[in-house]
Amino acid sequence: MLNSIWAGLIIISIVFATGHDIHDELNNSYNNGHIYHLPYSSLKDTTTIRLHHHGYYFDAQIETGSEPDELLIPITEALPDSWHIIAQHQTSADTQQLRATLLSIDRHQQQLSFILPEVHWVKLHAIVNAAFDMAEFAVKLAIGLAGIMALWLGLMQIAEKSGLMLIFVKAIYPLLRWLFPDIPKDHPAMGSISLNMAANILGLGNAATPLGIKAMQQLQTLNQKKDQASDAMCMFLALNTSSVQLLPPVTLIALMGAGVSELILPIILATSTSTLVAVISARWLARRSR
Secondary structure (H helix, E strand, O other): HHHHHHHHHHHHHHHHHHHHHHHHHHHHHOOOOOEEEEEEEEEOOOOEEEEEHHHHHHHEEOOOOOOOOOOEEOOOOOOOOHHHHHHHHHOOOOOOOEEEEEEEEEEEOOOOEOOOOOOOOOOHHHHHHHHHHHHHHHHHHHHHHHHHHHHHHHHHHHHHHHHHHHHHHHHHHHHHHHHHOOOOOOOOOHHHHHHHHHHHHHOOOOHHHHHHHHHHHHHHHHOOOOOOHHHHHHHHHHHHHHHOOOOOOOHHHHHHHHHHHHHHHHHHHHHHHHHHHHHHHHHHHHHHHH
């Protein structure tokens, strides 16, 4: 289902980008082939000049050793917006300068003529480049995440085998009894909920997912109205959505590395506040429904 949705979004974006690019081609939005005749003033020497274009002033370098001669315009904020787009999509690999073809120089009138590089299918190229960049990023993220996930899942296994997880479950059991008063004392859903909360607190979102699904299935067996979520299911969903975290998510660790240590306190404060709001809202709505 998700694959179909993503495929549909990609197709729609390509169609819109193609339509936008066809509009640009028909209207020549980037002035392809347009000859610019601009006044200039000399600066340090005869090859360094300052161009004047509709209130914009920017320096440029005349390069006469190439064939044809080129006008090298540094890519700065002084350039018009349309020229920035042309610079990003020029065929040259130069990312620091906009390389225009110099046609003539009238040193008496202090005017020169040049043509900017032609660009076509800007939006379509942007989508294709973004797709390849995200594919590369996804592979790097997956490889970096594999080691971290293996480490944390291994620690979870050690905690479970050593009995540390059981100690944690017993420690939070009074809180769980208050949050889920409708669940019988020895029901297996309580254990699944405890393990799910432990995984979320330790930042193991992926490890918490199967435990959360299992807990929901067990809560459904206690649900008297099968076509409606019970109060316990709503509370459990609220806790998972807000999820107090003492450690940063493994995905964030993979992205930021050691720099994630600066976010530990903000994460604890933010998730604690969101969890408190979620619990109060779920309890109030459950009492109101009764």
